[in-house]
Amino acid sequence: xxxxxxxxxxxxxxxxxxxxxxxxxxxxxxxxxxxxxxxxxxxxxxxxxxxxxxxxxxxxxxxxxxxxxxxxxxxxxxxxxxxxxxxxxxxxxxxxxxxxxxxxxxxxxxxxxxxxxxxxxxxxxxxxxxxxxxxxxxxxxxxxxxxxxxxxxxxxxxxxxxxxxxxxxxx
Numbered sequence: 001x002x003x004x005x006x007x008x009x010x011x012x013x014x015x016x017x018x019x020x021x022x023x024x025x026x027x028x029x030x031x032x033x034x035x036x037x038x039x040x041x042x043x044x045x046x047x048x049x050x051x052x053x054x055x056x057x058x059x060x061x062x063x064x065x066x067x068x069x070x071x072x073x074x075x076x077x078x079x080x081x082x083x084x085x086x087x088x089x090x091x092x093x094x095x096x097x098x099x100x101x102x103x104x105x106x107x108x109x110x111x112x113x114x115x116x117x118x119x120x121x122x123x124x125x126x127x128x129x130x131x132x133x134x135x136x137x138x139x140x141x142x143x144x145x146x147x148x149x150x151x152x153x154x155x156x157x158x159x160x161x162x163x164x165x166x167x168x169x170x171x
Contacts, residue, residue, distance in 0.1 A: 049129040064100030068093035091171025
């Protein structure tokens, strides 16, 4: 075999020429992928967002089953324990518990910023899974201005909920 150039195709000849497909197998148009391949690639593309959703759903199920309003189930917020001040996440578990039980008013009272975060997460996750499913790039980028604005909103929320006139934002 030395000196001979042999071409070895991994695909049978019928795969290259749709007119020569074996009987019983539908011929594919040039550039058309088999349905099984399309389904597998779709599943591979949406697997990461579905994995994230499974993790989030597991956490929400646990919080929905184990009431954070009863003491002893969850650790106390270290900032609140040390200083008596509410951090931006204080009341987040209670708000998640309320949302899991279909009570958005109680959830807003426990932590309004967390409820807003749940809604933002739902929108971002939906964009992620739709874009991944369509094979589009899944880049959601925020410029520095947006990150500074987010930090400012969290800081203002934290300060106001710890002042007497902002007690309605406290858990």
